[in-house]
Amino acid sequence: xxxxxxxxxxxxxxxxxxxxxxxxxxxxxxxxxxxxxxxxxxxxxxxxxxxxxxxxxxxxxxxxxxxxxxxxxxxxxxxxxxxxxxxxxxxxxxxxxxxxxxxxxxxxxxxxxxxxxxxxxxxxxxxxxxxxxxxxxxxxxxxxxxxxxxxxxxxxxxxxxxxxxxxxxxxxxxxxxxx
Numbered sequence: 001x002x003x004x005x006x007x008x009x010x011x012x013x014x015x016x017x018x019x020x021x022x023x024x025x026x027x028x029x030x031x032x033x034x035x036x037x038x039x040x041x042x043x044x045x046x047x048x049x050x051x052x053x054x055x056x057x058x059x060x061x062x063x064x065x066x067x068x069x070x071x072x073x074x075x076x077x078x079x080x081x082x083x084x085x086x087x088x089x090x091x092x093x094x095x096x097x098x099x100x101x102x103x104x105x106x107x108x109x110x111x112x113x114x115x116x117x118x119x120x121x122x123x124x125x126x127x128x129x130x131x132x133x134x135x136x137x138x139x140x141x142x143x144x145x146x147x148x149x150x151x152x153x154x155x156x157x158x159x160x161x162x163x164x165x166x167x168x169x170x171x172x173x174x175x176x177x178x179x
Contacts (some may be wrong), residue, residue: 001171004126006146017132021123022150023174026098028159031168033101035161041087042124043068044158048151051128055145058075058130065153084114085123094160124150 003024009015028035038044044065051059055096071079071093072088080088087094091112095103097120104111126148 001147001149002152004148004150005167006126006131006148007015007146009140016128018125020126022126023121023123025120025172025174026122027120027170027172028168030170031159031171032161032163032166034165036091036098036100036103037087037169038095038138038158038160039087039089039091040069040072041094041158042122043072043086045153046124046150048154050149050150052128052147052149053145055129059128060176065157084118086125087122089114141164157177 002022004017006020026037026041026178028037046064046068048062049055049059049064052060075083075088084093089097090111092104093114095113096099096115097118101118128148130146152171155169156164158169159167
């Protein structure tokens with residue numbers, strides 16, 4: 001379980017809607033050499049999301065991954081192409097970014113270039129209606145406590161591999177806002 005607290009804002013400060021995210025690297029070491037991440041990995045990572053505001057629960061979604069993955073089915077191709085940090089990518093790129101032992105070695109110039117830029121870095125968007133619809137216009141909103149509880153999914157849902165006993169992942173978290 002990850003607990004993400006949104007920083008309280010001072011007077012004359014605002015949080016731009018859509019700018020809050022949890023940045024991290026995913027490490028698959030310790031598992032089988034041919035393991036790789038599933039597509040749309042950042043949504044699959046979140047099994048349950050609880051959003052609390054001033055101690056009250058605004059949202060408590062079990063199966064958050066299923067809900068958000070279904071939402072992504074309605075994205076345009078251009079929107080999908082711009083969500084590499086969220087893990088929306090080809091299986092070849094999943095293998096390259098995961099440094100899988102059976103990744104494509106010849107061809108795949110585009111995938112290799114994307115891997116050089118993004119590497120193992122991903123992010124989970126932490127958008128909620130209180131931020132995207134009301135946060136900027138209601139100045140009192142972020143003087144109070146806003147918290148995201150993110151329950152991570154088991155490795156079998158996040159990592160693909162031939163030996164299910166060797167599916168492992170570890171997150172290295174950098175920050176809770178985009179730069």
